[in-house]
Amino acid sequence: MNLSYIRVLLSLLLLFILIACGKPIEPDRDLAYYKQLGDEYYASKDYDVALEAYQNALARAENPILASEVQLAIANTYFADEDYILAIGVYETYVELYPTSPKLTEAYLNLGLAHNDIKESPSRDLVDATSALTYFEKVKRLNPSLYETNNLSELSRELTNDLALKNYKIARYYTRILKSPQAILRYKYLLTNYSNTEIAPRAFYRLIVLLLKADSYTEAEGYIRNLSLIYKDTKDYQNAVKKYDKYIVKKEKKERKEFEKLAEDEEKKEVEIIEEVNEVDKTKELENKGEN
Secondary structure, X not given: OOHHHHHHHHHHHHHHHHHHHOOOOOOOOOXXXXXXXXXXXXXXXXXXXXXXXHHXXXXXXXXXXXXXXXXXXXXXXXXXXXXXHHHHHHHHHXXXXXXXXXXXXHHHHXXXXXXXXXXXXXXXXXXXXXXXXXXXXXXXXXXXXXXXXXXXXXXXXXXXXXXXXXXXXXXXXXXHOOOHHHHHHHHHHHHHHOOOOOOHHHHHHHHHHHHHHOOOXXXXXXXXXXXXXXXXXXXXXXXXHHHHHHHHHHHHXXXXXXXXXXXXXXXXXHHHHHHHHHHXXXXXXXXXXXXX
């Protein structure tokens, strides 16, 4: 059985199903008809036909309210069909066009969930994880009950830890390729935005080490002072403080040696000057004796 014949059979089968259901998609029907038809196919999880019906409904929308309802239905259909990229595009258009919609929170919720579901892609993980958190926060602000019902608190915690870990790995990569300034900036970003995550104490320790290597000890001291309340009981914090104390002792020892050497050099210079003066005096004395 060739491919063309199979396609014909499938087309006939689809036509038969539509007729049997009594709900064929007809081009001359109104918006309400296509919206209801889309809802029915959506309920039966026939998402492709539901989308066709909703698109016919959207083409007949005569005002923004009707258009917003259909557009949200289209976004929900893509979401239910796990076509998250397309769902995100439609949802983002929806929240931009209808910022006062009573179903705005529903759109934010699904936007967050959709971004969360596609975050594992290597080229998108940071972007989508961050977007998911942003939308979950909007849900929390607008509808705390919906936030708790969907367990977004736990999901947000996991996303936050995941983002912190990814930023930590990026900072470690910069360190390995000897790009310390970039690593320092990444650790600072992590500690600013994800200070309560599991990896944060380790990032704090790594940052202190890099700052001390760069001789930015006053900045390292500032981080130790400001973050002492958060990490004081962690081993990473204690190790960071030891690193700092060891650096300060070594620095003071070095400065003392440099001061002693400077003092010694100054003393030598003074001796040389005195000897030069004495030599000049002797020369003048000899010249005076010769004249006499």
